[in-house]
Amino acid sequence: MPKEGIAATPFHLMYGGEAVVPVEVGVESDRLQHYDxxxxxxxxxxxxxxxxxxxxxxxxxxxYRQRMKQNYNRRVIPRSFQVGDLVWKKVKSVGDITKLETPWVGPFKVVEKLRSGAYYLEDEGGRRLERLRSANHLQPYRVR
Known part of the structure; x- marks a missing residue:
């Protein structure tokens, strides 16, 4: 049994003791000399x-998992949009997009909201985009 305060290794949990390294078998280590x-x-x-x-x-x-979950959830920014809201859409980097180009295009109008958190969008010309967009790839449209 490991000493109190020392975490049990996977080997100890499986076999109930600590492993003996092959070097310790060939060389008389303290652990082998005092083996009873x-x-x-x-x-x-x-x-x-x-x-x-x-x-x-x-x-x-x-x-540990509980602490990890709390730490992750603390930094999550929930996004929810309603039908009629204007949003920015994230641009997928394809080809020679430089870092000086804008990562967002828009505005787009939210036409339909699904329960899964995905949205159908419509551009300024009134054309509905074929693909669904996740809220992770949208931002509220704000004019400054």
């Missing part, structure tokens, strides 16, 4: 505690 053949009882106790060790690792993993 009567460790069978201690090993059985460690195997009994393996489930507890795995459960603690699973709890730490859940807490």
């Amino acid at each position: 053949e009567d460790n069978a009882e201690r090993r059985l106790l460690e195997l009994d505690l393996a489930d507890e060790s795995r459960a603690r690792a699973a709890i730490r993993l859940m807490a």
